[in-house]
Amino acid sequence: GIQVEQSPPDLILQEGANSTLRCNFSDSVNNLQWFHQNPWGQLINLFYIPSGTKQNGRLSATTVATERYSLLYISSSQTTDSGVYFCAVYNTDKLIFGTGTRLQVFP
Amino acid sequence: KAGVTQTPRYLIKTRGQQVTLSCSPISGHRSVSWYQQTPGQGLQFLFEYFSETQRNKGNFPGRFSGRQFSNSRSEMNVSTLELGDSALYLCASSPGQRLEQYFGPGTRLTVT
Numbered sequence: 001g002i003q004v005e006q007s008p009p010d011l012i013l014q015e016g017a018n019s020t021l022r023c024n025f026s027d028s029v030n031n032l033q034w035f036h037q038n039p040w041g042q043l044i045n046l047f048y049i050p051s052g053t054k055q056n057g058r059l060s061a062t063t064v065a066t067e068r069y070s071l072l073y074i075s076s077s078q079t080t081d082s083g084v085y086f087c088a089v090y091n092t093d094k095l096i097f098g099t100g101t102r103l104q105v106f107p
Numbered sequence: 108k109a110g111v112t113q114t115p116r117y118l119i120k121t122r123g124q125q126v127t128l129s130c131s132p133i134s135g136h137r138s139v140s141w142y143q144q145t146p147g148q149g150l151q152f153l154f155e156y157f158s159e160t161q162r163n164k165g166n167f168p169g170r171f172s173g174r175q176f177s178n179s180r181s182e183m184n185v186s187t188l189e190l191g192d193s194a195l196y197l198c199a200s201s202p203g204q205r206l207e208q209y210f211g212p213g214t215r216l217t218v219t
Contacts, residue, residue, distance in 0.1 A: 030205045041144075041195050043210035086150065090205050093163055095140065097150035 002027040002091040004098035011103045013077050021072040021101045023087035030090040032063050034072050037084045037100075046072070046085075077105045108134055111200050111211035119217045125186040128214045132179050132200030138162075139181040140208060141173060144195040153196075156181055157204065185216075193218045 003026040013019055023032070034046040047054050047061040049070065054061050058077075063070040070087055084100045112131045120126050132139050140163075141153040152165040156175035173183040179200075185192055195215050199208040 031207075033207065035210070041197075041213045041215070043197065043199075045207065045209060048207040088150075093204055094152045094155070094165065095142075095199075095208060096152065097142075099149055 002029070002089065002096055004087065004089055004096055006085075006087060006098040006101050008101060009099065011101060013103065013105050015078060015105055015107050017077050017105075018073070018075045019077060019103070021074070021085055021103075023070040023072070023089075023098055025068050025070075025089050025091075025098075027068075027091060029065065029068075030093075032065075032070050032090070033088045033095070034061055034070070035086045035088065036081075037086060039083060043086070074103075077103075079105050079107055081105050111198060111209055113196075113198050113211040113214050115214060116212065117215050117217075119219060120188050121219055122188055122190060124188050125184060126188060126216060127182055127184045128196055128198075128216075130181045130183075130198030130200075130211060132181070132198075133209055136200035136202050136209075137179055138201040138203055138206075139175055139179060140199045140201070141181070141183050142197045142199065143167075144197060144213075145191075145193070150197070153183065155204075162204065188218045190218050192216065 031050040035043045060073045088097045138157045140155040155163040175181045195213045197213045198211045201208045
């Protein structure tokens with residue numbers, strides 16, 4: 001089946017720093033979503049982005065489906081950005097999750 | 108619109124028992140999917156229901172089952188619980204297949 005890999009697995013930042021999270025997938029996908037999982041386990045939708053670039057405040061995402069990767073950019077990080085970031089891709093009509101990037105932002 | 112709701116939020120069961128979890132989707136959404144999250148296996152797809160029919164199933168044993176009602180609410184059932192079934196169970200709803208999914212807060216199941 002399709003493999004979805006995220007990098008880096010862990011990221012530690014100081015408040016105000018910028019970061020780029022990467023999601024690579026091994027096969028063609030119908031769609032792609034980025035989520036932020038907060039400490040209570042809730043998955044929060046960030047982007048639904050099958051291709052192209054989208055921006056929402058300090059966050060933006062780019063998916064290049066033909067090259068099988070997506071990037072999530074976080075600018076001017078805040079302590080509330082801490083948590084685990086997942087990308088998930090639609091393949092064979094199922095949502096397959098990546099392994100996640102754990103982000104810790106310190107004041 | 109109200110978000111996806113799941114009940115109960117926390118549950119403790121004993122090995123061998125069975126459990127039923129409930130999920131109410133966002134109003135107007137007809138697709139409901141279930142996922143299991145464990146530290147070792149990550150987030151894994153269990154099954155998807157649309158208009159009361161199971162459309163997709165993940166690689167889980169038959170002890171895991173589900174159903175969807177005419178109002179799109181869904182339940183999942185796990186019979187003969189094992190210690191390894193301890194996990195966060197997440198439900199997601201979507202207007203249709205391959206469209207954006209929205210997740211509920213999850214049910215944290217502990218099997219002792």
